[in-house]
Amino acid sequence: MSDTALHTRTRRKGTWLGLVAWLAGIVFFLPIAWMALTSFHSETDAATNPPSWLAPLTLDGYREFFGAGGGASPWPSLINSAVASVVSTLCVLLLALPAAYALSIRPVKxxxxxxxxFLSTKMLPVVAGLLPLYLFARNTGMLDNIWLLVILYTSMNLPIAVWMMQSFLAEVPVAVIEAAQIDGAKLPTVLSRIIAPIAMPGIAATALICFIFSWNELLFARVLTSVVAETAPVFLTSFITSQGLFLAKVCAASLVISLPVLAAGFAAQDKLVQGLSLGAVK
Structure with missing residues (x-):
């Protein structure tokens, strides 16, 4: 086969792969686009079957979500989710980085x-540990406490974080670390000033995944919280009542609650792709 024919075949293959990728992206994007469009419709137009594409647009769903109609304010729930997700992610990184260092650069037996x-702990069904955790929280007076969720989210995300960061830190040149140690750098200095900057794409990818897992968690938050520590996913379920499903309001709430995750993913997309391709998929 000539070079020209091979080049043409390679271009055609790349074109088809590009089209498949675009189609897959559109398929995954359509539900989000549909949710966003429905959130700008009135409840009457949102409930029509078949859907009313050209229905008038309105912000009533967002006004009701933010309590304009006398309903509960979503801000306490959003703040609780932010606190639980951010604090637990920071705790996971502080614990996972030394553990990954021990398993990669200074490997244990x-x-x-x-x-x-570490991975086997993720194989336990979440429901299996729900009752013991509920009894523990009740007996220690930690029911409806945001710090209980921080502890749970940290313990839930720590195994996957250690597993991911171990593969990232395995790519760090040992010679650089040894040079820093010869200059008198202690372990905290090595971790913060040598390893962390080099492995920053992997750390960012790990942090983003832990943040998403914590933000989206529903089961523990639903059972172990009620009012004070209620998170955004739990607040979202309150829109499904015995009176029916308020579709436009639910879509508006879902879009608002999804924005922090979408914004974090968009802001860190370059480091996420770089980090995941660095070591986690090897």
């Missing part, structure tokens, strides 16, 4: 068994 143990 049978480090693969350690990693498998």
């Amino acid at each position: 049978k480090w693969t068994d350690v990693l498998f143990f």
Whole structure:
């Protein structure tokens, strides 16, 4: 086969792969676009079947979500979700970085068994641990406490964070670390000034995934909180009542609650792709 024919075949293959990627992206984007469009419709237009594409647009769903109609304000729930997600993510990073350092740059014996143990903790069904955690929270007076969610989210995300960061830190040149240690740098200095800047794409990818997992968590927040520590996903379920499903209001609430995750993903998309391709998929 000539070089010209091979080049043409490669271009055609790339074109088809590009079209498939665009189609997959459109398929995944359509539900979000539909949710956004429905959020700007009135409840009457949102409930029509078939859907009313050209219905008048309105902000009533967003006004009701933010309590303009006398309903509950979403701000306490949004703040609770932000506190639980951000604080637990910071705790996960502070704990996962030294653990990943020990498993990659200064590997312990049978480090693969350690990693498998970390991952095996994610295999336990969440429902199986719900009753013991509820009894523990009740007996310790931590029901409806935002710090209980911080502890739970930290423990839930720590195994996957250690597993991901171990593969990221394995790419850090050992010679750089040894040079810093020869100059007298202690372990905290090595972690904060040597390893963290080099592995920043992997750390950013890990942080984003932990933040998304914490922000979207519903089961524990639903059972272990009620009013004071209610999170945004739990607040969203309150729109489904015995009176019916208020579709436009639910879509407006879903879009607003999804914005922090979408914004974080968009802001860190370059580091996310770079980090995931660096070591997590190897």
